[in-house]
Amino acid sequence: MIQTENLTKIYNGKTAVDGLDLTVGEGEIFGFLGPNGAGKSTTILMLTGMIEPTDGRCLVDGIEVAKDPLAVKKIIGYLPEDVGFYGNLTAEQNLDYFARFYGMDARGRKTRIAELLDLVHLDGVTQKAGEYSRGMKQRLGLAQALINDPKVLFLDEPTANLDPEGVREYRELVEHLAAEGKTIFVSSHILSEVREVCRTVGLLAKGKLVAQGTLGEVARTLASPDGDTVRIIVETGERLPDLEDPEIIDIERNGNRAVVRATTDIRDRLAATLFEQGMHVREMRVEEPDIEDVFMAVYRR
Numbered sequence: 351m352i353q354t355e356n357l358t359k360i361y362n363g364k365t366a367v368d369g370l371d372l373t374v375g376e377g378e379i380f381g382f383l384g385p386n387g388a389g390k391s392t393t394i395l396m397l398t399g400m401i402e403p404t405d406g407r408c409l410v411d412g413i414e415v416a417k418d419p420l421a422v423k424k425i426i427g428y429l430p431e432d433v434g435f436y437g438n439l440t441a442e443q444n445l446d447y448f449a450r451f452y453g454m455d456a457r458g459r460k461t462r463i464a465e466l467l468d469l470v471h472l473d474g475v476t477q478k479a480g481e482y483s484r485g486m487k488q489r490l491g492l493a494q495a496l497i498n499d500p501k502v503l504f505l506d507e508p509t510a511n512l513d514p515e516g517v518r519e520y521r522e523l524v525e526h527l528a529a530e531g532k533t534i535f536v537s538s539h540i541l542s543e544v545r546e547v548c549r550t551v552g553l554l555a556k557g558k559l560v561a562q563g564t565l566g567e568v569a570r571t572l573a574s575p576d577g578d579t580v581r582i583i584v585e586t587g588e589r590l591p592d593l594e595d596p597e598i599i600d601i602e603r604n605g606n607r608a609v610v611r612a613t614t615d616i617r618d619r620l621a622a623t624l625f626e627q628g629m630h631v632r633e634m635r636v637e638e639p640d641i642e643d644v645f646m647a648v649y650r651r
């Protein structure tokens with residue numbers, strides 16, 4: 351549903367987004383993770399047709415954004431990092447103003463706005479938007495992004511200013527929208543946020559895509575960047591002896607526990623070898639990298 355090919359943005363000689371190749375499938379909740387300044391907002395601005403790429407291209411639902419930004423705008427919704435409204439208008443009036451840009455007739459606007467206010471729990475609220483809490487503003491922003499019933503929704507740091515209750519409500523809404531079949535692209539610098547709602551992630555650092563996939567896949571790629579190291583935890587009844595195996599890189603021992611670093615997952619062979627040597631194997635598993643640790647390592651780069 352979303353695809354970028356060598357997507358690049360250079361601002362005054364400084365590369366903000368560097369040759370991004372990204373794919374997000376239909377109906378996915380995709381988390382676009384990266385530290386501040388990594389280039390997330392710039393990428394979203396190119397995907398939503400707000401700015402043009404310096405090089406490469408991006409497609410949303412098969413439409414090349416830079417070539418036909420208006421066609422793309424019809425099928426997307428966008429919640430910017432700092433959402434702005436007319437403070438002296440109510441939620442309904444703000445949404446009505448916005449809905450007119452989509453050429454909706456008065457009846458269509460009324461029905462859609464009522465649905466959306468109900469969805470984001472702002473129905474019956476009579477205050478003007480200028481008096482809203484941050485959470486209410488964010489919910490109104492989401493309603494605005496949904497006015498045209500978009501296929502694809504771009505949310506830029508949607509929980510940055512929310513309290514825990516606001517975050518919980520936001521998550522429920524995102525799940526609800528995804529269940530309707532919408533593709534959701536969420537940017538965030540907070541791993542725990544993305545972990546809660548996103549099935550797949552892309553990790554951006556200094557404008558470059560460092561890894562993409564499920565969180566587990568991304569963590570594994572980052573934990574062994576060359577992709578050829580498997581850490582096997584082995585606990586035996588006796589101290590693990592030296593083992594002749596061309597795929598073993600090294601063995602770290604700590605009493606009867608050991609970490610065998612190998613080029614592939616050699617657990618079956620290892621178990622057979624230890625069995626032949628009459629050793630008692632109590633535990634043998636591939637160590638899963640700690641996601642927080644590997645992400646922090648990328649953030650500190």
Ligand SMILES: Nc1ncnc2c1ncn2[C@@H]1O[C@H](COP(=O)(O)OP(=O)(O)OP(=O)(O)O)[C@@H](O)[C@H]1O
Pocket residue numbers: 361362365366384385386387388389390391392393507539
């Ligand atoms: N309009 C602009 N003109 C010049 N440089 C810009 C512009 N917008 C962004 N940049 C620079 O591009 C880089 C990427 O910024 P961007 O806002 O896309 O990152 P981000 O990952 O969204 O970070 P944040 O979460 O802090 O917004 C930064 O170095 C930023 O200073």
